[in-house]
Amino acid sequence: MAPSELRPVRRRLDAHEPEPEDAEDIEEYPDDGFDGRVRLDPGRRGMVALVGVGVAAVVLAGWFVWRDHPVSQPVPALPVVVTTSEAAEPAVAADLVVSVVGAIARPGLVTVPPGSRIADVLLAGGGALPGTDLLGLNLAQKVSDGDQIVVGAPAPPMSSAGASNAGTSGGGGSGGGDADDSTGKTLSLNDATESDLDALPGVGPVTASSIVAWRDANGPFTSVDQLGEVDGIGPARLEKLRDLVAP
Template identity: 50%
Template sequence: MAPPAAIALVVVGVLACVVTVYTVVSGSSDDVPTVVAFPSSAGAAAPSGRTTAGDAAQNPSRTARSSPTDAPTAGGAAMVVSVVGLVRTPGLVHLSTTARIADAIAAAGGGRPGADLLSLNMAQPVRDGDQILVGFADPSGGTRLRSAVVSGGGASSPATPGDRSPTATAGTAPSVGAGSGASGSAGTVDLNTADEAALDTLPGVGPVTAASIIEWRTRNGRFTSVDQLAEVDGIGPGRLAKLRDRVTVGAG
């Protein structure tokens, strides 16, 4: 019979082998899913329509493309409006379909000194084909040419109730005798006393030129000669020749 010491050594050796085999087997089974699962979880795609934080850091252009700044801007197609009278750059301006009178005036460079802007409703929407006439406001309270908006259909829309449109109604002509300053002799108009309605009856003189005549008179005093009309904005030699027989400077 083997001594007890030898039996004990054999038992210890067997137990050591069992423990070693168990450790190796269990360790191998744990490592395999760890190694396989790690790249699988790192490379997993996010749900459709969402971007993970890692994706955003590695591919910032993906999130930039979804920015709301790339959405189409509202406003619609542009429209064309005519702005004339006492503005710095009169003419046609292109505006959005949501534009107001204030936008049209600003697009024309703003009003010139003496412009009648108080008669205009700056919040009023404008329409394609409208004409905005910026008139003249005499700071001393004298004769003035009120501003107005003429629609594309030809109807004049004064800015405030009671304002008189600077243009005549379609199909009618203003009476020379109705305006103050008409001399009544051979249909001539006194440049020193005529209001905008009387001046508007002269050949080649519309609301804008009438406003310029009144502006010149306010700044320089009385006309002493018909030739001084050449100093008025919008009156050249040809227009002056047509006006010579139709105007007078009255008794000085």
């Protein structure tokens, strides 16, 4: 375009150009610290994102704190230990009650500790009377509860059947042979009287009466072992009588 053609246009632009404002009319804006920089406006979505980031940061920080916090563990209860002040005391065996009769200073019942022997029983009864023959007693034998000891007892007599046969043995030769065979060395428990039983070693009047009472209550003896059921006859005394008596 020729310069002559541009002049009319320039004149029109100059006619519409606004006049410059005076310095007094210029509005002063406060200094907000941005020094003319553009202000940041995140908008609605930006604010939501910032809030979400802040919440996530708080939650994450709380999780780290909770993880590092020591957790108290429950202490298991200690077992209850029961202690006894004293050990259980062993059972003390009861004393033995033994009957001692015959040639003894103090006949009757004596009490001796377990494991005592016939010699201890005689000592507890005051000792045997002077001149008493003690050869029939085994002083070292142990006694049991309920035993009876006869001091100075004579040898057991023959059974009544044997005595009767012995009295008639003066007959013929065959009769004499029968008497020898029938003269046994045992006393019949079913035929013996209290006197016969009292003469047995280790059997006194009380035990002899008990044997007769048992026989009356239970019927005839069928075995020597049944003497063990009689009051006053223990295992030791039963063994003494086993070879001296028969049913």
